[in-house]
Amino acid sequence: MPKIVRSAKGQPVNFDMLKIKQQIASAPKPTSVKAREDFIDQKFRRRLKKLKQDVTQKTVETKEAPKVDETTNKE
Numbered sequence: 001m002p003k004i005v006r007s008a009k010g011q012p013v014n015f016d017m018l019k020i021k022q023q024i025a026s027a028p029k030p031t032s033v034k035a036r037e038d039f040i041d042q043k044f045r046r047r048l049k050k051l052k053q054d055v056t057q058k059t060v061e062t063k064e065a066p067k068v069d070e071t072t073n074k075e
Contacts, residue, residue, distance in 0.1 A: 002016040029037075 002014050004012045004014050007013050
């Protein structure tokens, strides 16, 4: 049975539960979880590359000098 201790603020603290949570967090991830994370990361990187290409194409198009119509600039 866990021993619950009160903190300096008066809140109950279960050190056994904290130790178990720390062990779970430090354990290596299962292969299925790692494979899913890798798949999502690759998918996201591909999307970022596509977005970067679209942004660079748009900036190149906007940086081109605007075409001036010679008929409107008559003095």
